[in-house]
Amino acid sequence: MGCRKRAAKHxxxxxxxxEGxxxxxxxGALPGRGAHLHLDPTCLDLxxxxxxxxxxxxxxxxxxxERLREYVEERAGGTPAS
Known part of the structure; x- marks a missing residue:
């Protein structure tokens, strides 16, 4: 979504x-429309x-x-981006 590169769903x-x-x-169990993103803080920033x-x-x-950013940075193993 951010970097627009294709990848397998998994x-x-x-x-x-x-609620905003x-x-x-x-x-993949929550209701509603979903979007897919790489577990990369750079992709999230984009x-x-x-x-x-x-x-x-x-x-x-x-x-x-903010909650998504914390999750991605934790899983990516990197330091928080400023």
Whole structure:
């Protein structure tokens, strides 16, 4: 979604929006529209900068991505990006 590179579904993280918050859905069980993202903070930054989440979820306005950012940075094993 952020970097626009193709990958197998099992290599991507499903993300969904719940009450204006982007929530990671690693099991793929949460209801609603989903978007897929690489577990890479750079990919997440690109998606946020391009405003890809509201388009993917067909929602108006900005979405809170802090919880998603924490999850991606934890799984990527990197340090938080500034």
């Amino acid at each position: 290599q991507l993280l499903r993300v969904t929006a719940i 918050v982007c929530v990671p859905d690693p099991r 998606a946020v900068r391009r405003r890809a989440f509201p388009r993917a979820f067909r929602l108006q306005g900005a979405l809170d991505t």
